[in-house]
Amino acid sequence: xxxxxxxxxxxxxxxxxxxxxxxxxxxxxxxxxxxxxxxxxxxxxxxxxxxxxxxxxxxxxxxxxxxxxxxxxxxxxxxxxxxxxxxxxxxxxxxxxxxxxxxxxxxxxxxx
Amino acid sequence: xxxxxxxxxxxxxxxxxxxxxxxxxxxxxxxxxxxxxxxxxxxxxxxxxxxxxxxxxxxxxxxxxxxxxxxxxxxxxxxxxxxxxxxxxxxxxxxxxxxxxxxxxxxxxxxxxxxx
Numbered sequence: 001x002x003x004x005x006x007x008x009x010x011x012x013x014x015x016x017x018x019x020x021x022x023x024x025x026x027x028x029x030x031x032x033x034x035x036x037x038x039x040x041x042x043x044x045x046x047x048x049x050x051x052x053x054x055x056x057x058x059x060x061x062x063x064x065x066x067x068x069x070x071x072x073x074x075x076x077x078x079x080x081x082x083x084x085x086x087x088x089x090x091x092x093x094x095x096x097x098x099x100x101x102x103x104x105x106x107x108x109x110x111x112x
Numbered sequence: 113x114x115x116x117x118x119x120x121x122x123x124x125x126x127x128x129x130x131x132x133x134x135x136x137x138x139x140x141x142x143x144x145x146x147x148x149x150x151x152x153x154x155x156x157x158x159x160x161x162x163x164x165x166x167x168x169x170x171x172x173x174x175x176x177x178x179x180x181x182x183x184x185x186x187x188x189x190x191x192x193x194x195x196x197x198x199x200x201x202x203x204x205x206x207x208x209x210x211x212x213x214x215x216x217x218x219x220x221x222x223x224x225x226x227x228x
Contacts (some may be wrong), residue, residue, distance in 0.1 A: 004154075013197065034217060043203065043221035089155070090118075093217075098207055099145055100217055104154040 002027045002094055006103035013080055021075040021106045024092035028071050030094040034076050035064050038087045038105070047058055047088075048075070080110045114139065116206050117186075118220035123228050125194045133189040133223045137206030143167075144187040145217070146179060149201040161187055194227045201225075 004024045013019055023033070034084045036044040048072065056065040063076040073090055079109040087107045090109045091100040117136040125131050137144050146158040160168040161181035172179070176194075181187040191198055198202050207216045 036219075044219040046216060049216045056156065071140075090139070091155075091217075098143065098215070098217075099157045099160055099171075100147075100205075101157070102147075102155040 002030075002092060002101045003074050004090060004092055004101050004103040006088075006090060006106050006107060009067050009104070010107040010109075012109045012111060015080060016080060017080050017107070017110075018076070018078050019080055021077070021090075021108070023073040023075070023103055025071045025092045025101075027094060028068050030092045031098075033064075033066055033090060033092050034100065035062075035073075035090065036089040036105075038089060040087075044089065077108075080108075082096065082110050082112055086108050116218050116220035118202075118204050118205055119221050120223060121221060121224055123225045125225065127195060129192050131191040131194050131198070131225055131227075133191075133202050133204075133225070134186040135189070135204030135206075135220060136186040137204075138218055141206035141208050141218075143207045144181050145205040145207070146189050147188075147203045147205065149203065149222075151200070155203060180188055183214075191225075194225075196227045199225055199227045 005024050008020045030052055034049045035047040038044050050057045050066040061078040066073045087105040089105045091102045119134050144161050147155040149155045157171040159179045160171050164183050177194045178190045201222045203222045204220045207215050
């Protein structure tokens with residue numbers, strides 16, 4: 001059974017810092033991994049999708065890496081801003097049916 | 113191209129009532145997934161449907177919960193005789209045609225169910 005863990009559970013940083021969020025998964029037989037952002041009381045916004053054959057994806061200040069063999073992914077946020085404050089979720093797609101297994105998220109707060 | 117549309121956004125039901133949650137997938141998407149997010153917990157897969165077919169319901173509670181995706185109209189997640197423990201955010205996601213296992217999942221804004 002696939003299990004996804006995110007560390008840390010919560011993180012508070014001053015504005016401008018670079019930061020790394022971690023995601024690990026137990027079964028490396030995945031199709032892809034997706035990072036999402038969730039604001040309080042809101043839905044999920046897809047940030048980055050990494051296919052199993054890829055090592056990293058970049059979008060603006062965000063960079064996600066994937067090491068499938070070790071079951072790890074990181075989300076790097078450069079020059080953090082207060083608007084980045086949200087919960088960040090990683091999810092892996094494995095097995096038949098395209099369903100996602102989610103981690104419990106990292107709650108990020110970027111302070112002025 | 114409108115995104116995944118869920119309604120209602122908020123739903124309040126008394127214990128014992130029925131809750132019906134609707135999801136319209138993105139245009140061109142024929143696969144729908146329902147997830148539940150309990151307070152202080154992560155999202156958990158519930159059910160995966162194609163038009164007129166339930167493909168995987170391994171995450172659905174055995175009783176009171178059902179889902180359908182008819183040929184016409186939105187997908188419906190139905191919860192009968194709701195209890196306080198059903199209070200959660202229910203999210204729907206959609207994806208395109210079968211065989212495209214490496215596709216991105218697109219989520220709706222969710223329906224927040226409160227059972228009082």
